Amino acid sequence: MVPAATPDVATAAARLRALLGDRLHEPGDAGYATTTRLWNGAVRHTPALVAHCRDADEVAGAVRVAARCHLPVSVRSGGHDWAGRALRDGGLALDLTGLDDVRVDSDAATVTVGGGATGARLLAAARPYDLVVPTGVVDAVGMAGLTLAGGYGPLCGRFGLALDNLLGAEVVLADGRRVTADARHDAELYWALRGGGGNLGIVTELRFRAHRLPAVLAGMIMFALAEAPRVLRGYRALLAEAPDELTVMTGFLPGPAGEPVVFVCPFYSGPDLAAGAPWLDRLRALGTPLVDQINPMPYADALRLFDGGMVDGNHYLLRTRWLPALTDGAADALVDAARRVSSPFSALAVHHFHGAATRVRTADTAFGLRADHLLTEIIAVWPPGERDDPHRRWAERASTALAPHALPGGYPNLLAPEETDRVRLAYGPNWARLRRAKHRYDPRDLLDAVPTLPPSVRPE
Incomplete structure (x- = not known):
């Protein structure tokens, strides 16, 4: 050290x-x-x-x-x-919020963005060309932070994680040098950036592979909390058959009467949107919908489904688990957490990892989990001025209840800074190589301020 x-x-x-x-x-x-x-x-x-x-x-x-x-x-x-x-x-x-330029090369099907650009800014620039890049479900998130640790999102099944679409990056290293990282230039840094987080350099520009996608069939279906056990079990059955083109979120959102509602949020991205209709009919049949709003729409518009759910300035605490499947025990834990929610603003989200994202070899990027799984987010939310204890206890209780049903590790972008053991486990067989990359590119720990990597990754 x-x-x-x-x-x-x-x-x-x-x-x-x-x-x-x-x-x-x-x-x-x-x-x-x-x-x-x-x-x-x-x-x-x-x-x-x-x-x-x-x-x-x-x-x-x-x-x-x-x-x-x-x-x-x-x-x-x-x-x-x-x-x-x-x-x-x-x-x-x-x-880096001033580094938000976006350049679209429609002939090469690439989009290049500055290190401070958000998903919304990228998609707005690409929209006139019917091009998209995989993003998260909230378009206000910065593309750099999303991509460097993974980038789960609604196009995961068809196009992979955000990091799977990263063709290259311009990076300022800890000694102030500017370098290019891609398949032909500093391939080791390129490997480490795709999943290794923000500890290896400051990314000032990212170049993404873009995909032609004029529209998706997407929306929100909501059911009463009492129907949650049936909805989650039906969701599990549908995922077992879902094609790459269909990625479906589920979870619990605040309801209009103060009680959470269970939701399913499908994104069907196939070239023939009509082919997605039978899948959405199956989702509707999981219960009696309180809300049923499914329509063809541009991908950027579909991301607005979650606008307003997470308000800037509220207080947030997140916990996360990777589930290999939505077993009965895991489903029961989620339903129990929804029934015990400590705040009318809190939520639970389950993200669907499958398809194209699973066909990348684990050794090809630093991202450590390529098997089919579900990413759970336990999102405690409360307004400023309230004590955090009840909300922290709720999130910890939900995380503990899911732990027996979960895989080791967790998504590094959502793990708490103190969860260093789980971060190490998240990278699995890639951990030793990522540790060597950290030693090579930041031997003085200048960038340890971004603790995606726990202290044990520091050079000794």
Whole structure:
């Protein structure tokens, strides 16, 4: 382990002020308050400095200053990381939200985005060409943070994870060098970036494979909580037969009467949308729908189904489990958690991993789980001013109840910073190689401010 040196904030501030002018923010100024306000209002981290960068050269310059002045570095892109990894107490936060350009090459079917671009910005630029890139289910999330650790989403079955569509990236390393990582240039870094998280470098640009998809057949079907056991068992049966073109979420959302409702949210992405209709009829038949809103629509419009469900500024705490299948025991645990929910704003989500995402060899990317599975999100939500204890207990109880039915590890983007053992298990056979990559690309732990990798990955 490299001994930690004392951070020299004053020198760093002077040098960064010369580089960035009034785009360097310190505690107390208006720019600082704005750029340290994340989606999760519970985060109260206070970096010593915030550098609002406009291009990769500025990012590289800021990283070199941080390295010389012994300031740990964190990165803000979309600002949706629930645990607040974008902000490191006492460190330098690089705000990349200004790097949000999008370039579409319709002939090559590629989309290139800046390190601060969101899914919404990418899809808006690609829409005139009927092109899409796999995203998460919330389009306000930054594409860099989503992609580097995985990128579950509604197109997983047909096109794989977001990271499976990453063709290359421009990266600023911890020593300030700018490099290209793709299949022909620094293939080891390219391998590690696809699933290894944000600990290996600052990604200033990402180039994605795009897919022609004029529309999807998608929407939301909701049922009363009393029907949840039947709905979840029917959902399990349907997934066993679902084609690549059909990816279906389920879970529990706040209901209009204060009681959660169970939902299924299908995305059918086949070339003939009419071929998806029988599958959606099967979903409707799982119970008596309270809401049945399924329509053909552009993919970007379908992502708006979840708009408004997770409000900026509320307090959030997430727990997660990987389930090999929705067994009766796992389904019962989810239903029990919904019945015991501690807040009318909280939710449970189950993401469907199958199809194209399973046909990537585990060794081909750093992402550690390629078998069919379900990703569960336990999302505790409460307004500012409320005590967090009841909501934390609810989330922990739900996670503990699912544990006997779960696989080791979990999705690194959703694991808590203290869950270091589960992060290691998440990478499975890729762990040792990822640890070597960390040693190679960031031997001084400058980027340990983004703890996707636990402390045991640090060079010794």
